[in-house]
Amino acid sequence: MADWNELSEALADYTISCNENERLRKMQRDWSRVLHFVCSDTAQNFSMDVDRGEIVSVRESHVGVPDIVVTATSETFCDMFWGDLNPVQKYLRGEIIVKGSQEDVMRLDAISYVIWPDS
Amino acid sequence: MTGEDSAEPTITLRRSVGSATATATSAGLAFAAIDYLGVVSILAYAPGATAAFAILIGGLVVILVSAIFSELNGLYPTAAGIRLYLGRAIGNRTALSVTFTYMTTVVLVIAADAFLIGAAVRHVLNEPAVLAYVWIAVLLGIALAANLRGVRLAGWVQTVVTYTVLAGTSVLSVVALFHVGGAFKRPLDLFGGGTFSGIQAVAFALFLYAAFEWVTTTAEEARSPKVITRALFIAPALIWIVASVFALALSHLVGFSTLHGSAYPQLLLGHAALGTVGELWMLALTVMTALNTFNGGFLVASRFIYAAAREGNLPRQFARLNMNAVPWLAVTTLAGVSAATAAVVFATGEWLLLVSVGAAIECAIYAVGSLCLLILRSRVDRKRPFKMIAGRPLAVFGVVLFSLLFVATAFADPKNSRHFSVAPFTVIAILGSISTAYVLLVVPKLQRAAAARSAAARPRRRPTRPSPKDSDSNQVLGE
Numbered sequence: 085m086a087d088w089n090e091l092s093e094a095l096a097d098y099t100i101s102c103n104e105n106e107r108l109r110k111m112q113r114d115w116s117r118v119l120h121f122v123c124s125d126t127a128q129n130f131s132m133d134v135d136r137g138e139i140v141s142v143r144e145s146h147v148g149v150p151d152i153v154v155t156a157t158s159e160t161f162c163d164m165f166w167g168d169l170n171p172v173q174k175y176l177r178g179e180i181i182v183k184g185s186q187e188d189v190m191r192l193d194a195i196s197y198v199i200w201p202d203s
Numbered sequence: 204m205t206g207e208d209s210a211e212p213t214i215t216l217r218r219s220v221g222s223a224t225a226t227a228t229s230a231g232l233a234f235a236a237i238d239y240l241g242v243v244s245i246l247a248y249a250p251g252a253t254a255a256f257a258i259l260i261g262g263l264v265v266i267l268v269s270a271i272f273s274e275l276n277g278l279y280p281t282a283a284g285i286r287l288y289l290g291r292a293i294g295n296r297t298a299l300s301v302t303f304t305y306m307t308t309v310v311l312v313i314a315a316d317a318f319l320i321g322a323a324v325r326h327v328l329n330e331p332a333v334l335a336y337v338w339i340a341v342l343l344g345i346a347l348a349a350n351l352r353g354v355r356l357a358g359w360v361q362t363v364v365t366y367t368v369l370a371g372t373s374v375l376s377v378v379a380l381f382h383v384g385g386a387f388k389r390p391l392d393l394f395g396g397g398t399f400s401g402i403q404a405v406a407f408a409l410f411l412y413a414a415f416e417w418v419t420t421t422a423e424e425a426r427s428p429k430v431i432t433r434a435l436f437i438a439p440a441l442i443w444i445v446a447s448v449f450a451l452a453l454s455h456l457v458g459f460s461t462l463h464g465s466a467y468p469q470l471l472l473g474h475a476a477l478g479t480v481g482e483l484w485m486l487a488l489t490v491m492t493a494l495n496t497f498n499g500g501f502l503v504a505s506r507f508i509y510a511a512a513r514e515g516n517l518p519r520q521f522a523r524l525n526m527n528a529v530p531w532l533a534v535t536t537l538a539g540v541s542a543a544t545a546a547v548v549f550a551t552g553e554w555l556l557l558v559s560v561g562a563a564i565e566c567a568i569y570a571v572g573s574l575c576l577l578i579l580r581s582r583v584d585r586k587r588p589f590k591m592i593a594g595r596p597l598a599v600f601g602v603v604l605f606s607l608l609f610v611a612t613a614f615a616d617p618k619n620s621r622h623f624s625v626a627p628f629t630v631i632a633i634l635g636s637i638s639t640a641y642v643l644l645v646v647p648k649l650q651r652a653a654a655a656r657s658a659a660a661r662p663r664r665r666p667t668r669p670s671p672k673d674s675d676s677n678q679v680l681g682e
Binding site: 191194 | 217355420424502513514524526656657663666
């Protein structure tokens with residue numbers, strides 16, 4: 085199990101990787117969403133606010149009404165935000181559960197794919 | 204069949220799909236232009252009003268499908284749908300092989316709709332036959348361009364389009380039934396003069412409802428699992444009403460000999476009922492069906508291809524995204540294969556073969572869905588938002604019934620109900636063999652290459668932390 089310190093470290097790296105990737109920012113220019121994350125093993129919740137492709141805030145609780153809700157174990161989240169796993173594989177095995185439109189689910193994976201094409 | 208309240212808390216999304224939209228999505232995915240031809244295929248085995256009887260029985264059978272997919276969807280509410288049910292029930296390789304074959308029905312439906320709409324437009328404009336293919340290319344080109352730009356039909360547009368097509372077809376059919384010298388004055392005429400061949404007629408009737416279960420791919424954006432369950436039960440009822448009145452009107456006003464050689468029976472009915480106005484009415488509705496087919500079909504299939512490529516089951520090029528975050532190679536390939544399929548149909552005139560192949564594949568998928576339910580009832584002991592009463596015996600019944608209906612359609616010849624044909628089975632066998640060979644021979648190589656690439660590209664990024672055991676031993680050593 086990963087604690088909040090580990091998660092926030094992963095999220096900080098993920099935020100930098102996303103926001104500094106020009107191709108991703110251009111691709112996601114019309115994508116503004118509120119994401120809620122639920123750790124199924126630790127009951128830890130956190131939120132991410134994306135504004136026109138830029139991650140503008142990450143908070144340690146659920147803030148606002150979500151467009152997407154992602155549920156996984158804290159370890160899976162850590163690995164995902166460090167780019168050490170392929171989210172699609174976990175999703176197709178039912179280990180990452182997403183509530184949201186098909187388009188948003190794909191966009192979420194596209195972020196990982198663009199930042200880490202080899203993941 | 205019964206519903207049970209889910210123990211999981213309901214999460215409210217900013218934008219979520221309600222019952223009306225989900226029902227429209229389900230009905231819209233099922234009711235494509237090829238359904239008008241599907242009715243002609245039923246009429247080949249069930250003349251006159253017996254066609255409506257076959258559609259009714261088909262609808263009753265579909266209730267079983269609705270219940271099976273409702274339970275499976277409640278268990279795994281995900282866009283991965285049948286891929287995940289199968290993976291959990293039978294294994295990943297089989298799941299992949301079946302899903303690849305299943306996705307070919309999407310290509311067939313897109314190709315069929317492009318062909319049928321092209322043929323209908325050409326007919327109304329009274330153009331030379333060869334121009335039909337120009338219309339096909341134009342339609343697919345527009346669909347491709349819209350998809351590549353990331354243009355999506357808004358949910359409300361999709362809902363309006365679906366209900367307009369269903370209502371428009373019903374109204375014209377009822378008008379046709381009340382036509383001068385109409386059916387209700389001589390009701391026995393409705394029974395026609397041919398022989399009712401029950402199994403094939405019901406199997407083709409099932410085709411009218413085919414793809415309604417794809418609404419499960421929207422499970423992740425549904426307000427609750429009950430929304431999908433409602434859609435799975437209401438959409439077939441709507442299709443039943445529309446298809447029944449259309450079949451009655453068609454068999455009453457247009458002779459079967461005229462119908463079975465035509466790619467646009469709906470236009471013939473429109474013209475017989477209301478002249479040019481009726482023909483244009485049905486042409487408008489036919490074109491509208493393309494909005495749902497192209498929007499839903501391209502979306503479902505291209506995202507499946509993207510996910511398969513990301514998972515390492517298709518060449519990674521299929522996951523490449525353009526600047527609109529659209530998997531451009533997947534979408535372009537779909538359009539290209541659909542255009543080629545439509546060209547083959549155009550050249551051979553074998554459009555009824557598409558109906559047989561589509562109907563048979565759907566029956567096979569329903570049999571597989573029943574099998575998944577049967578296995579997952581034993582393996583997964585989890586509370587379901589929807590649980591069928593007598594689920595196990597009904598699932599066994601489903602496996603047997605849909606297998607039988609698969610055989611009935613896979614060897615049917617809708618052009619001549621007295622003959623059998625191996626053509627549909629041959630097409631399915633080729634598609635299935637290609638899928639299976641690909642999964643067994645190519646996928647392992649792709650996955651090995653992906654694993655090697657991933658390992659060679661970079662080391663793990665996540666910093667390693669001392670495990671609690673390490674900390675304890677360090678403390679001991681320090682002491």
